[in-house]
Amino acid sequence: MVDVPTAPGTSRRGFYLTFIYGLWGLIAAALAAPALLYLLLPPKIRRGSEWIEAADVTQLQPRVPVEVVFRKNRVDGWKITSEKETAWVVKLSDQQTVAFGPQCTHLGCAYHWDEAKSEFLCPCHNSVFAVNGAVISGPAPRPLDRYETKIQDGKLLLGQLRQSTGSKA
Amino acid sequence: MKGQDRLHHWLDSRTGIETAVRNFLYENIPASSGWHQVFGSVALFLFLTQAFTGALLAFNYAPTPGDAYNSLRYILAEVTAGRLMRGLHHWGASMMIVVVVLHMTQVFLYGAYKKPREATWMVGVVLMLVTLAYGLTGYLLPWDNRAYWGTVVATQIASQAPVIGPYLARLLGGQDEVGVVTFARFYGLHVLLLPPATLLLIAIHVYLVRKHGVAPQPGDEVRPLKKFYPQQVFRDTVAIFIAFAILFVMAVAVHVPLEQLADPTDTTYIPRPEWYFLFLFQTLKLFEGPLEMVGSVMLPALAVLALVLVPFIDRGRMRKVTERTFAGALVVLAAIGWGALTAVAVATTPKPAMAEQIDFSQPTDWLQLSPVEMAGIGYFRQENCTSCHTVGDGNPKIGPDLASGTHKSAAWMIEHFKHPSAMVPGSAMPPIQLSDAQLNTLAAFLLKLNPRNAEGLQSAPDFAVQGAMIYQNGQCGSCHMVNGVGVKIGPVLNGVKQRRTQQWVEDHFRDPQALSPGSMMPPYRFPPSQMEKIVAYLFVLPD
Structure with missing residues (x-):
């Protein structure tokens, strides 16, 4: 049905209908748009990447991993929880110090440093990693995960744990 | 029938929705209906x-x-x-x-x-x-x-x-x-x-x-x-x-x-x-002692009962609205009564304490600042730094972003405040005319700024900032500690609100020995406006 605005009554009816639909459309849009933003956009992260001081680089022996325990704030919505985290810190060279996540990349077991063999050994399924994190043998699919690191005034700062790339080769 | 019509017909025959909507919309209403x-x-x-x-x-x-x-x-x-x-x-x-x-x-x-x-x-x-x-x-x-x-x-x-x-x-x-x-x-x-x-x-x-x-x-x-x-x-x-x-x-x-x-x-x-609810609050104040119940419970209950019974109290025939003068007078009286009670309630409510003016719907990182850094916010505002500098988010301005997270040393900054173009050739910044101690607080605040806390530091309320400036000028930090900064000769001031009343602290400022015999603290006779701010500042400190 099309309203043909000819008779005075019809044009008034058309005027009413335009306003009824138009105003309800505006109201719906003004409610729906913020609601979609509210539900779909990620919240502003105020406490973004935090750098945690983990070790004094000058105290590290070259190629001798040290297990470091530190506390980190985890932000989950409105909850901020302080959690214990662990990293294996190794000074590979004077220029490069790395920090490995404490879990084997195979199934997440905690590995340890075998001093006699100078290798990381995972007791669960015998994955073996070199001091630089590379897979030497065992079922581990990829090298050890590393924390983002930066060095400031001789202190090693750790950021987010990043999944390593590459294969066992 | 066209496709659309068939759909409508099907929908209506199965659900009756169109008929229902039609009945709803095309209901008859009296000719006098209107706005x-x-x-x-x-x-x-x-x-x-x-x-x-x-x-x-x-x-x-x-x-x-x-x-x-x-x-x-x-x-x-x-x-x-x-x-x-x-x-x-x-x-x-x-x-x-x-x-x-x-x-x-x-x-x-x-x-x-x-x-x-x-x-x-x-x-x-x-x-x-x-x-x-x-x-x-x-x-x-x-x-x-x-x-x-x-x-x-x-x-x-x-x-x-x-x-x-x-x-x-x-x-x-x-x-x-x-x-x-x-x-x-x-x-x-x-x-x-x-x-x-x-x-x-x-x-x-x-x-x-x-x-x-x-x-x-x-x-x-x-x-x-x-x-x-x-x-x-x-x-x-x-x-x-x-x-x-x-x-x-x-x-x-x-x-x-x-x-x-x-x-x-x-x-x-x-x-x-x-x-x-303010009018009820005010009604309450009109009744004291055992009569309080009259204002708090009985009058409201009677009012509700009267409202419910309105159709049975007024059983006269329907008259034009313009002839219902008694009803109109009642409405006007009720409005005046409500308005007067509310107005009195608003007028007689004491001004909220300064601490209640803090807006916790915004980040409040400023609560963690030391007094030096807080006082720095005061000079930062006084010198209108934000007229040329961005702080965190916002449109880029002439000067660099002060919350970029990378900072020069305090010594460099203070030198730069005094002789901007000597440290940054070509800088258009005017020299800041403040004492060394004041420039030091400014540098301390700027060192603390980073992109994450910029909003939470700038939301610091004026009374707290000015309280911290009074604290700095009085060199309170040479005997007291706030937020871990200062000296512990006198008591740590965090948590003072748990231990003392505001009045006690004010009296103590004026005559410390009268309230804490043997205290080494010298008397401070602040003018009332300053006293209010320093005490309010001390009372918002985190525990």
């Missing part, structure tokens, strides 16, 4: 909007006293459009009260409650009480000081009711004090019990309106009936749109504060109810 009858529709619209924004808020809200406050802060500070949603819900509640009262006033003025519409009116009175119940229960949910203490007063009033008082208080979970149980009950009422009850009551109310038809005025019997659609629907729509536009503008422009987390040990807090 004065839009308020009911507006109230219904506002209720639905409240349900919508309330559900959205619930998606990010943790309904326990432990988390409620933090989750609301999260909605306000971190969720996109969260502030708008809360604004819509908060002001929507106030607006609903206004519109419901306007609706009742119109019905009252026109005598539309008369036979056979008594039941419609009484259900309407119940709906108004339900609207107030939403306001009462929703008031507690932010779980800030305002919410907590407002509810303490409300539950105590309820417990004063004759006979049922103690039971009522127990039902609200507030027998001994407002606590976790009260919170759970109020939340349950607000989101689980009241909404379906409201829907049911609205259904009954609308059914009764339809059953008896819109109330005609004398003279309507000889004039032809009109259709509800489209002219009256158009009027309702325009009214709804105006209400919504006002609500939206208020939600965007008028700030809804969030005070500090509810503190049941705070003995200085002056509870204030929401504006629409």
